[in-house]
Amino acid sequence: MKSAFRTPQRVLSIALWAIGIRLVSAVLALFANLAFPLDQKQQFTVFHEASPFWDTFARYDSGYYEGIAWGGYVPLPGGRSNIAYFPVYPLLMRAVGRLFGRQHAAYYISGIGISWTCFVLAMIAMFYLARLDLPAPKAQRAVLFTMIFPFSFFFGLVYSESTFLLFAVLAFYAFRTRRWLAGGLCGAVATATRVPGILMLPGLAWIAWRAAQPSARERLRAAGGLALAGAGFAAYSVYVFRLTGNPFEWAATLQRWGYHPGGAAWNAPLRLMGRLLTHPYLYLTTDRMAPYDTLYGVSAVAFALAVPLVWRRLGAGYGLYMAANLWLPLSSGVFEGMGRYCSLLFPCFIWLASTRSPAIATAITVVFAMFYTLGLALFTTVHPIF
Secondary structure, three states, X not given: OXXXXXXXXXXXXXXHHHHHHHHHHHHHXXXXXXXXXXXXXXXXXXXXXXXXXXXXXXXXXXXXXXXXHHHOOOEEHHHEEHHHOOOHHHHHHHHHHHHHOOOHHHHHHHHHHHHHHHHHHHHHHHHHHHHOOOOHHHHHHHHHHHHHOOXXXXXXXXXXXXXXXXXXXXXXXXXXXXXXXXXXXXXXXXXXXXXXXXXXXXXXXXXXXXXXXXXXXHHHHHHHHHHHHOHHHHHHHHHHHHHHOOOOHHHXXXXXXXXXXXXXXXXXXHHHHHHHHHOHXXXXXXXXXXXXXXXXXXXXXXXXXXXXXXXXXXOHHHXXXXXXXXXXXXXXOOOOOHHHHHHOOHHHHHXXXXXXXXXXXXXXXXXXXXXXXXXXXXXXXXXXXX
């Protein structure tokens, strides 16, 4: 009974943590924007003129999401297209933004509100998912690690990460608790939110196979939930086919942007590790992209090394989810976006939270918080962290 009363209190505290970290991050971004020069000219502004506060939420991909919310999928200069951005998040921006008038600023600010709301709900869902494997205090620790991971500042921006995280966590929770229809619906939203969303299906399939009761009806319901989870991805591909004649035009667009997945996923990490081990100072001080590739690359290597440990501690479903979502971006041979991709690998944060050592937990918290501040400052000042 005492535990039942404490659970709502923990959920409330998690919601307050989530809101608090978003507010603190917004203030830190403002100070970074005021104190440090921009590394390059900003591409987008929330209002007609630059705003030191609001523009910190609208860097890089943010403008593309707003563009889809405003005018839909259209060709872009240089033979590019915004069709590579999956539709759930910009459609939410459009739906909410139009409540406040057809203005670009309304869409941007709606995007911020959606990201913040999804982030708070995702952290609550993360707590309940972690509770399936951990006691409540460690489940809270998993939430904290997710919040302050060095690249988790993306969850508060006009980006789709927090929306995807919410529905991915809900899908895994529903599948683990044999709520097949709910899991399928959440999975469908997730797979229609980000390109790599489809890579959650191997992990969900494994969980469905292990969790479903050995009856034909239960197996059929689990298979139906899994098929429904992939329906979001399939529906967008059908839409793209009707729009362009090629259901995988979003993939062709990514290739025109310089992403060519399918290569050996270990090539880029091995090159980076070789440079850092043989001539780290020369590399970091003479190659303009070296500091950013190092931040992304070391994160990717650390998560890759954690895959077998997560697999062993939490099961193959989580291990498959991590492995697939690391393989795809790394197989392109570049590190762009790896920080964001790692921030969505929630099984790793659950595994880290399972440590029995308070000293290790404290060290992780301190290191995460330090590099979170660095990453936020770099992104805000338009360095190539995206």
